[in-house]
Ligand SMILES: Cc1cc2nc3c(=O)[nH]c(=O)nc-3n(C[C@H](O)[C@H](O)[C@H](O)COP(=O)(O)OP(=O)(O)OC[C@H]3O[C@@H](n4cnc5c(N)ncnc54)[C@H](O)[C@@H]3O)c2cc1C
Ligand code: SF4
């Protein structure tokens with residue numbers, strides 16, 4: 001197999017090329033680790049190596065993936081694998097990009113639970129109520145949805161798929177004490193209605209979350225939609 | 235740079251400490267310095283749950299039983315008043331986190347659900363499917379952002395600086411730029427996590443669980459406690475050693491050998507698969523030793539964790555992440571086939587010595603979380619007690635650190651140490667590497683697993699220690715940094731982490747040789763019995779300037795329960 005890895009340092013970028021074999025069950029992260037044993041300047045992030053920390057997001061043959069969760073054999077095309085950094089974020093070095101947008105976007109959408117702390121008793125919540133937002137709490141902030149999102153091509157102020165999934169998670173959590181419509185208004189300030197339904201977020205999410213659907217649900221819950229006459233759901 | 239309270243580490247311990255600190259005093263500058271983005275921290279990998287005697291499932295449960303189970307599980311090496319404090323805080327802190335938004339799994343009546351876990355006498359482990367750590371970490375992170383905690387992300391702490399009496403600060407590299415700085419702090423909390431990566435290749439831990447804070451503490455002259463105690467979790471995946479949570483057995487999974495026998499009936503007839511971890515790990519290794527394990531083409535030996543009888547629905551609802559891991563990393567769907575597993579190095583009971591107030595012997599320096607050793611886990615931690623420990627003592631550390639910072643000013647000094655560290659890094663950067671870092675790390679893992687593994691004895695350990703000494707010498711002679719750029723130099727970072735691992739492995743090996751008994755996770759074939767007369771003490775190790783170790787015996791608090799034999 002031919003392996004190409006995009007390198008970047010000090011404003012210079014180029015491709016390294018390797019001829020390599022790979023094991024049938026080898027992950028892309030394991031393959032990169034093998035290459036790095038030979039060239040220790042090759043730089044990429046990795047941590048848990050078990051698809052739970054969201055660190056190792058890169059592009060393999062133009063698809064945004066978690067390197068530790070993806071098998072080499074599932075991504076090669078014509079005996080070639082091209083590894084690149086993700087889109088829409090500033091590259092710092094090789095496959096490492098600036099991820100400060102994560103904190104920034106969470107701040108913008110008030111992405112935190114609101115309640116008074118009471119150590120004497122818990123909020124009650126039925127399993128059915130939990131189910132409404134449980135899936136959304138699986139998000140590992142890997143950013144894959146953000147790097148692929150078409151709405152961000154048009155306006156960088158779009159909070160991004162994962163950020164709206166967070167908003168959804170609080171709006172549909174029966175325990176959260178912040179006014180639901182207020183949460184939705186904040187989401188709207190961050191361009192909730194800019195989503196163009198391209199579905200890319202849903203396709204790339206390694207945790208099977210569809211931010212597109214979450215955005216739709218938030219729009220449906222909006223008591224004060226911006227263009228209620230002409231807007232057609234689904 | 236200067237911060238009133240500097241927390242090193244953004245796992246559960248660090249984030250909880252930060253939250254407590256900002257809530258305690260809004261006027262102080264509280265910053266969290268972390269080598270990985272906060273939500274990458276290893277706490278996120280915790281699956282099974284967190285213990286608290288809420289008595290939601292079993293009304294007969296209470297804090298006292300939790301205290302006793304923990305002490306018994308620890309093989310009587312835990313400090314009993316400290317355990318009691320943790321267990322009585324547990325229900326309160328769980329409810330506090332519930333009000334922060336942690337999405338706990340629920341019972342039909344809306345209360346927090348609880349499941350059985352190894353070594354616990356009641357159904358006490360609160361959970362969120364099998365992603366407890368993940369949801370805790372993200373919730374705490376969100377709350378920190380809400381409260382305005384400052385994050386110094388992707389900074390790597392090198393050393394702790396103090397003047398022999400009180401804290402000065404830490405030296406750290408800003409990974410993005412490669413600049414080394416002295417960050418002054420009135421108080422410092424070390425929440426840098428565990429060090430199970432000394433068993434490289436044989437551990438459930440993330441790549442960065444390299445005990446950096448613990449090694450830095452040792453270099454700074456702080457005592458490390460009970461370092462010989464490192465827990466092997468019974469169920470790591472065969473190929474990657476990635477963890478399959480105890481929840482799999484809590485939900486009714488069976489361990490089976492190659493003859494199809496549920497072999498735990500021989501070792502823990504009553505508790506079966508839900509015996510404490512040390513016992514279950516040894517039982518698995520015993521089956522393998524006696525030829526009743528499986529062996530694959532690559533020579534890996536293992537047994538089966540069978541979930542198939544639980545049925546598709548239960549597995550999908552309660553153990554979705556475990557299923558995903560088994561499919562991704564073993565190519566096996568646990569709904570249809572048993573999972574191949576073997577014990578994996580998992581949790582460091584030992585760490586930086588503190589008292590119950592998280593204080594180290596140096597004023598203004600605190601430790602919390604897996605890096606810390608109070609000790610509440612003694613010789614063997616119970617499942618679900620670490621997530622509890624990190625938040626309970628994270629909370630204490632945050633408050634104590636604020637209290638100290640309020641009454642003091644920044645200390646002077648530390649310029650010397652900064653200069654030394656910069657020189658050390660420059661030297662490493664200029665050195666040509668004669669050996670491969672990856673190979674050396676694997677070698678370390680092999681030595682540790684073979685010679686300081688589930689079963690130990692004098693001969694094996696002496697042989698292993700000699701190999702380790704040789705590896706340490708070679709590493710210092712032959713290892714340099716090949717990536718010569720300053721920007722995001724992860725080669726430099728991995729090299730520094732490796733040196734930390736070597737330092738920790740050295741202490742662990744040394745401490746292991748001193749303990750001539752078996753207790754909890756620490757098992758020797760040549761001394762198979764616990765020996766309270768001679769070894770009911772905490773080992774305390776400091777490093778002398780010439781690199782040799784000082785070994786002292788610390789008292790164990792047994793004021794509540796008389797040590798007794800453990801039976802399960
Ligand atoms: C796979 C797995 C499953 C587990 N499941 C459970 C469970 O179900 N229940 C339970 O109770 N326990 C469980 N545990 C144990 C528990 O998760 C850990 O002990 C606990 O999360 C440790 O938390 P911590 O905050 O101390 O450290 P960590 O979460 O490891 O965080 C350490 C932090 O320190 C930072 N850091 C480290 N070194 C440096 C440095 N040099 N410079 C700057 N920053 C640094 C890191 O960036 C990180 O933010 C599990 C452990 C594993 C490995
Ligand atoms: S569906 Fe909407 S949110 Fe998702 S990627 Fe497309 S534009 Fe972005």
Ligand code: SF4
Nearest residue numbers: 139140142143145205
């Ligand atoms: S929603 Fe999915 S793709 Fe987006 S950050 Fe979260 S886990 Fe990643």
Ligand code: FES
Nearest residue numbers: 047049053054068
């Ligand atoms: S390394 Fe953690 S998600 Fe890939």
